[in-house]
Amino acid sequence: MKTQQIDVNTTIEQATSLLENETGISPALRSVFKLLIMLVKILADKNSLNSRNSSKPPSSDPNREKKKKANGKKKPGGQEGHTGKTLCKIDNPDDVEDIKIDRRTLPKGQYKDVGYKARQVFDVIVSRYVIEYRAQILEDQEGNRFVAPFPKEVTHPAQYGTNTKVNAVYMSQYQLIPYERVKDHFESQMNIPLSVGSIYNFNKSAYERLEGFEQWLIQKLIKSDLNHADETSININGKRNWLHCVSNSSLTYLYPHNLRGTKAMESGGVIPLFKGVLCHDHWKPYYTYSCIHSLCNAHHLRELERAFEQDNQEWARKMQHLLLEINTATDQAGGELSPEESKKFWKLYRKIIDEGEIECPAPIRPEGKKKRGRLKRSKARNLLERLKNFENDVLLFMDNEIVPFTNNQGERDLRMTKVHQKIAGCFRSSDGSKFFCRIRSYISTCKKQGVSANEALTLLFLGKYPDFITVDFNSPIKPQDSAE
Numbered sequence: 001m002k003t004q005q006i007d008v009n010t011t012i013e014q015a016t017s018l019l020e021n022e023t024g025i026s027p028a029l030r031s032v033f034k035l036l037i038m039l040v041k042i043l044a045d046k047n048s049l050n051s052r053n054s055s056k057p058p059s060s061d062p063n064r065e066k067k068k069k070a071n072g073k074k075k076p077g078g079q080e081g082h083t084g085k086t087l088c089k090i091d092n093p094d095d096v097e098d099i100k101i102d103r104r105t106l107p108k109g110q111y112k113d114v115g116y117k118a119r120q121v122f123d124v125i126v127s128r129y130v131i132e133y134r135a136q137i138l139e140d141q142e143g144n145r146f147v148a149p150f151p152k153e154v155t156h157p158a159q160y161g162t163n164t165k166v167n168a169v170y171m172s173q174y175q176l177i178p179y180e181r182v183k184d185h186f187e188s189q190m191n192i193p194l195s196v197g198s199i200y201n202f203n204k205s206a207y208e209r210l211e212g213f214e215q216w217l218i219q220k221l222i223k224s225d226l227n228h229a230d231e232t233s234i235n236i237n238g239k240r241n242w243l244h245c246v247s248n249s250s251l252t253y254l255y256p257h258n259l260r261g262t263k264a265m266e267s268g269g270v271i272p273l274f275k276g277v278l279c280h281d282h283w284k285p286y287y288t289y290s291c292i293h294s295l296c297n298a299h300h301l302r303e304l305e306r307a308f309e310q311d312n313q314e315w316a317r318k319m320q321h322l323l324l325e326i327n328t329a330t331d332q333a334g335g336e337l338s339p340e341e342s343k344k345f346w347k348l349y350r351k352i353i354d355e356g357e358i359e360c361p362a363p364i365r366p367e368g369k370k371k372r373g374r375l376k377r378s379k380a381r382n383l384l385e386r387l388k389n390f391e392n393d394v395l396l397f398m399d400n401e402i403v404p405f406t407n408n409q410g411e412r413d414l415r416m417t418k419v420h421q422k423i424a425g426c427f428r429s430s431d432g433s434k435f436f437c438r439i440r441s442y443i444s445t446c447k448k449q450g451v452s453a454n455e456a457l458t459l460l461f462l463g464k465y466p467d468f469i470t471v472d473f474n475s476p477i478k479p480q481d482s483a484e
Contacts (some may be wrong), residue, residue: 228410235426296407
């Protein structure tokens with residue numbers, strides 16, 4: 001391990017050796033020096049952690065350099081078969097402006113009109129659009145009045161329309177724009193007075209309308225063959241809570257809880273009943289449940305990097321290379337290795353584990369010490385024991401086609417939560433976190449199914465679900481919006 005080009009481990013070993021051989025130091029002073037050396041070691045180890053050898057995000061790396069891509073054989077620009085996004089003229093423009101030639105600038109002579117040359121400018125008009133419904137009133141000879149019925153969704157003298165609600169929820173829950181800035185956008189850009197309370201009510205309405213969707217989602221995840229699970233800390237009104245995620249390539253379920261372990265998992269309603277393959281990062285409470293477990297090898301690669309860099313564990317570097325080699329071979333084989341190839345890699349895997357047992361042995365209990373409790377292990381030893389004891393879960397990806405090498409799907413589905421925390425700092429209330437999770441679950445699931453966020457929210461406020469939901473589950477949706 002090096003810090004600013006200084007080999008910290010070598011320096012500490014030299015200092016420790018000199019300290020042990022020094023005879024003119026009192027026991028008290030020797031203890032102080034040992035304590036200082038230990039503190040230097042701890043701080044140096046912590047300072048050397050980065051996104052390559054720990055779970056720290058790349059954004060936390062000091063002086064982070066972007067990796068340069070190797071020069072490929074492909075030419076710059078769009079490749080063959082790529083669908084371009086070039087702006088093209090349309091046949092039915094919304095407006096046409098005719099440009100006449102100033103004949104005074106032309107040479108004298110006779111001219112006739114032979115057509116025109118067209119260019120189009122694509123622009124956006126952001127404006128308020130107000131519809132006034134005028135219900136006819138008829139009065140008979142006796143003075144009785146009869147009023148035409150208004151549309152069922154028009155219930156107030158003045159109210160917000162569906163598109164206003166959709167855009168407010170889209171901006172606050174999908175684009176993660178704070179309420180005050182959403183309010184300012186509507187007032188300054190569209191001249192629509194909109195309070196923070198109204199935006200809250202729109203989000204609450206969307207949350208309530210999605211109750212049936214959430215129940216449908218839970219049942220679909222329970223019946224899935226593969227799920228990813230992960231959790232991350234969130235700040236709710238200054239207190240640490242946890243946001244849990246259970247997802248796969250077509251579904252996303254997010255929910256908040258004040259705890260991280262089994263009580264939170266049982267509250268979510270999916271993992272305790274799930275019997276398929278659950279990919280996770282070895283958070284021990286997941287092993288409470290009897291599903292098939294698969295461990296995230298992205299975490300293993302980072303931990304192996306740390307074991308090599310900080311603890312000089314050669315077996316860790318070998319294991320890192322082997323896992324990457326197995327992943328490449330599995331991808332080239334179409335997602336699952338042949339029995340012969342799998343057997344070969346199993347032997348190499350166990351051989352490296354045996355080398356690790358020699359290089360990083362378990363701690364030995366000192367003679368005379370009572371057998372009470374488990375002896376403290378180093379991080380490298382803990383990693384070695386995990387790779388040994390859970391080898392089936394580590395290597396499941398090479399023998400089961402549906403199992404991925406990493407838990408990246410679950411981590412990607414949680415990523416925008418961290419972006420929200422960076423922007424807003426925290427959730428003001430538990431209600432806000434619940435709104436966010438359920439609405440984001442709906443939008444993320446819809447996007448995975450090919451339905452845009454705007455379309456999904458529009459259908460929701462019209463009292464409908466997208467077809468992929470209503471085909472499987474006829475959920476009741478409240479037709480009347482609670483926010484005006």
